[in-house]
Amino acid sequence: MTNKAIISTDNAPAAIGTYSQAVKVNNTVYLSGQIPLDPKTMELVEGDFAAQAHQMFKNLSAVCEAAGGSLGQIVKLNIFMEDLGNFPVVNEVMAQYFSEPYPARAAVGVKQLPKGAMVEADGILVI
Secondary structure, eight states: OOOEEEEOOTTSOOOSSSSOSEEEETTEEEEEEEOSBOTTTOSBOSSOHHHHHHHHHHHHHHHHHHTTOOGGGEEEEEEEESOGGGHHHHHHHHTTTOOSSOOEEEEEEOSOOGGGOSEEEEEEEEO
16 A cells, blocks of 8 residues: 655745645655745746756755655656756756766756746655
């Protein structure tokens, strides 16, 4: 029998649609996409792509912590960017939040993200 729990925290933006911030099944946590919203104002953070990437990782970290884990326990990370020209920047910012061994990762170019964000990430965490 599976042990399913919904993960929610006020330290990350509330869901802006019909989804949960994360769902934990046994020791695996499925993290919904996080965009660079300030969890207090629910507005995009001001600044450039790097500022948005930092907030996105902070939001993802908050959900990981609410699930009883950390970014370092993410085994699969998906990053969505409106401009793949920001690939080097996302690598620089990601290196400030992760250490080796890094998770498996995909970086995908997309046409548009919710609320006009430049970047979004989701992932799978094992705790």
